[in-house]
Amino acid sequence: MLTPKEAEKILKQGVALNPGPWEQHSFSVARNARLIAEKVEGMDADTAYTMGLLHDIGRRAGVTGILHTLDGYDYLMSLGETEIARICLTHSFPKKDIHTFMGKFDCTDNQKVFLQDYLNKVAYTDYDILIQLCDAISLPNGACIMEKRLVDVAMRHGITDGMIEKWKAFMNTKKHFDQLCGCSIYTLLPNVMENSYQDLI
Numbered sequence: 001m002l003t004p005k006e007a008e009k010i011l012k013q014g015v016a017l018n019p020g021p022w023e024q025h026s027f028s029v030a031r032n033a034r035l036i037a038e039k040v041e042g043m044d045a046d047t048a049y050t051m052g053l054l055h056d057i058g059r060r061a062g063v064t065g066i067l068h069t070l071d072g073y074d075y076l077m078s079l080g081e082t083e084i085a086r087i088c089l090t091h092s093f094p095k096k097d098i099h100t101f102m103g104k105f106d107c108t109d110n111q112k113v114f115l116q117d118y119l120n121k122v123a124y125t126d127y128d129i130l131i132q133l134c135d136a137i138s139l140p141n142g143a144c145i146m147e148k149r150l151v152d153v154a155m156r157h158g159i160t161d162g163m164i165e166k167w168k169a170f171m172n173t174k175k176h177f178d179q180l181c182g183c184s185i186y187t188l189l190p191n192v193m194e195n196s197y198q199d200l201i
């Protein structure tokens with residue numbers, strides 16, 4: 001597994017190819033994943049950080065939708081980083097249905113089949129669930145309550161079929177880590193109150 005320092009270098013190289021807000025997002029997901037993992041017995045905080053840092057590494061290839069999950073997977077598999085490659089595919093799917101993806105379906109039909117088949121077969125670990133959770137609540141300066149982020153995304157991308165089921169799947173990721181941490185994960189993360197008070201419009 002890559003070290004946090006090695007992962008930071010890979011992220012920086014990716015951002016140089018396609019600069020954008022995904023750099024700050026990736027650092028924030030990584031920091032939040034580390035803060036939560038530190039509270040969970042048996043989880044490795046550096047692994048959580050590294051996975052958070054590289055979950056969106058597929059964005060190195062350009063501005064894409066669902067394709068970024070597959071590009072990230074292919075890139076990390078080419079580096080022999082199987083575990084982090086898995087996170088690239090699983091982070092957008094708390095519910096194992098590719099049609100719940102919010103954004104452009106810019107991959108080929110073969111890639112769609114591959115992705116759905118992969119999700120059907122993979123057993124999510126706590127690391128998959130942790131990055132799904134952190135992806136859904138992280139802001140550049142910390143985190144905000146999940147419900148707020150879900151509404152924000154819905155307002156930007158529109159309402160889709162199956163959205164309520166996807167929201168429930170996201171909410172279950174938080175419940176899962178609240179239980180593992182023995183507290184609300186919001187109490188572990190920076191600026192949750194401040195960010196949650198911000199108006200969406």
Ligand SMILES: [Fe+2]
Nearest residue numbers: 055056091092
């Ligand atoms: Fe992503």
